[in-house]
Amino acid sequence: MYSPLEDALTIADKTFTSRLLIGSAQYPNNQVMLDAIAASGSQIVTVAIRRVDLAGGGETVLDLLEGDYHILPNTAGCFTAKDALLTAELAREALETNWIKLEVIGDRETLYPDAEHLLTAAAEMVRRGFIVLPYCTDDPITCRKLADLGCAAVMPLGSPIGSGMGILNPYNIEIIRAENDIPVIIDAGIGTASDAAFAMELGCDGVLLASAVSRAHDPVRMATAMRHGVEGGRHAFRAGRIPRKRHAEASSPQKGVIGT
Amino acid sequence: MSKIRINGEKKSLSVATVDDLLRAEAIDPAARFVAVAVNGVVIPRGHWNRHQVQDGDDIEIVRPAPGG
Numbered sequence: 386m387y388s389p390l391e392d393a394l395t396i397a398d399k400t401f402t403s404r405l406l407i408g409s410a411q412y413p414n415n416q417v418m419l420d421a422i423a424a425s426g427s428q429i430v431t432v433a434i435r436r437v438d439l440a441g442g443g444e445t446v447l448d449l450l451e452g453d454y455h456i457l458p459n460t461a462g463c464f465t466a467k468d469a470l471l472t473a474e475l476a477r478e479a480l481e482t483n484w485i486k487l488e489v490i491g492d493r494e495t496l497y498p499d500a501e502h503l504l505t506a507a508a509e510m511v512r513r514g515f516i517v518l519p520y521c522t523d524d525p526i527t528c529r530k531l532a533d534l535g536c537a538a539v540m541p542l543g544s545p546i547g548s549g550m551g552i553l554n555p556y557n558i559e560i561i562r563a564e565n566d567i568p569v570i571i572d573a574g575i576g577t578a579s580d581a582a583f584a585m586e587l588g589c590d591g592v593l594l595a596s597a598v599s600r601a602h603d604p605v606r607m608a609t610a611m612r613h614g615v616e617g618g619r620h621a622f623r624a625g626r627i628p629r630k631r632h633a634e635a636s637s638p639q640k641g642v643i644g645t
Numbered sequence: 646m647s648k649i650r651i652n653g654e655k656k657s658l659s660v661a662t663v664d665d666l667l668r669a670e671a672i673d674p675a676a677r678f679v680a681v682a683v684n685g686v687v688i689p690r691g692h693w694n695r696h697q698v699q700d701g702d703d704i705e706i707v708r709p710a711p712g713g
Contacts, residue, residue: 408713418711433712436652436705437672437679447678447709459712467685474687475707479680546713595713 392619394591396568397484397516397537399455401428404585405615406457406570407608408595409446417604419449425598425608430454431486433461434476447480457518459486464499466506473510485510486540486572486593487519496546496573500527504534511535520572523557525564532565539565540572540593543584547596549576555587562588578607578614585618586626649702663693666704678708 394401407427412418422430432446450456458476463469466489473485489506491499498521510517516537521527523541531539541561544550551574552558562569568590575581575594584592592615601607646657651670660666663681667674674693681688682705688696698704 408711410711410713412711431712432709434680434707435710437670437708445678445709446711456709458709461712471682471685471687471705472707475680475682475705476709478687478689479678479708 392623394568396518401455403428403612403615404591404619405581405611406431406572406591406593407598407611408593409450411596411599412604415449418599421598421604421608422450422454423608424605424612426612428455429457431457431459431593431595432480434458434472434479455484456480456482457484457486458482459488459520460506461486461488461490463489464491464502465489466502466509469502469506470509470513473506473515474513477515483514484516485518487517487536498522498527498542500524503527504530507531507536508534518570523554523561525557525560528561528569529564532567536567538568538570538590540570542573543571543580544574546573548574549597550574551576551580552583552587555583558584558587558589575611578610581611581614582618582621585615586621588622591615647698647700647702649698649700649704651704652706658698660698663688663696663698663704666698667693667706670706672706676708679706680708681706 394404403426405425405427406429407425408431430450460469460472469489489499489502490496507517507519511534518538519531519536520540528539543552570591570593571584571589572593575597581592598604598607646659648657658669660669664674683702
């Protein structure tokens with residue numbers, strides 16, 4: 386009998402029964418966010434670090450999520466290793482966690498990672514004691530370098546952030562999975578549940594998504610779909626798919642057909 | 646009066662410590678999930694009441710926000 390504990394996801398020193406990681410941004414309102422995150426079954430929720438609005442206070446996203454989830458701050462929006470490092474340090478101070486989703490982007494149009502700054506930041510963050518989960522390109526060489534630096538996972542994009550284009554280079558993802566011992570988590574590009582299932586069928590250890598749920602017409606229902614997509618894909622991967630063939634192979638017995 | 650930058654905005658404030666600065670900006674220094682960096686270095690919360698704000702300081706005050 387399948388038990389989630391028997392197939393848990395371990396990142397660094399923490400174990401999770403859910404393989405879906407989810408963002409907290411762009412929901413229609415806080416209640417929909419909370420309901421969708423709950424429906425997703427996710428245990429890890431990402432947040433950003435932003436300047437305090439000097440004009441107004443109010444509760445933070447942490448006041449809503451604290452205690453129920455493992456919070457993963459990100460360095461989203463940073464263009465340099467220097468800014469990413471300071472953001473990570475600020476996150477560590479504000480949230481009392483040494484976990485960081487490292488993002489260093491190269492431009493606003495593609496939001497593609499800047500590999501040079503990413504590797505520099507990852508090396509320094511590991512040195513400073515962070516648990517580093519880098520958002521990176523689906524490039525086996527960059528992923529291998531990030532793993533060698535001591536990152537706790539690699540998180541290659543399926544396609545550009547927010548594009549909903551799914552996984553554009555599944556062959557690279559399979560190579561990345563095969564070449565590294567640390568968890569491989571698809572981060573970015575997921576559009577719908579079948580994308581999440583496909584990521585898991587490729588052997589990925591988890592899926593991180595945000596706008597596919599928060600910007601869906603019904604975020605709570607899509608969160609449910611993603612949960613099942615990830616679980617279905619994971620089961621399929623572990624079950625082992627049948628080989629692809631060019632010709633049909635009947636599943637009903639060939640013997641005893643009437644009229645023969 | 647110190648001429649400083651707070652979250653990218655130039656300001657002239659008469660404050661001695663980071664604690665004073667937060668109060669001057671209507672941020673409760675006891676508020677949770679707030680972090681402060683001065684000139685690119687995080688000032689731990691425990692030092693806010695003694696870390697002196699200097700003329701020309703570049704100060705970042707942050708907290709968590711929804712993110713992906």
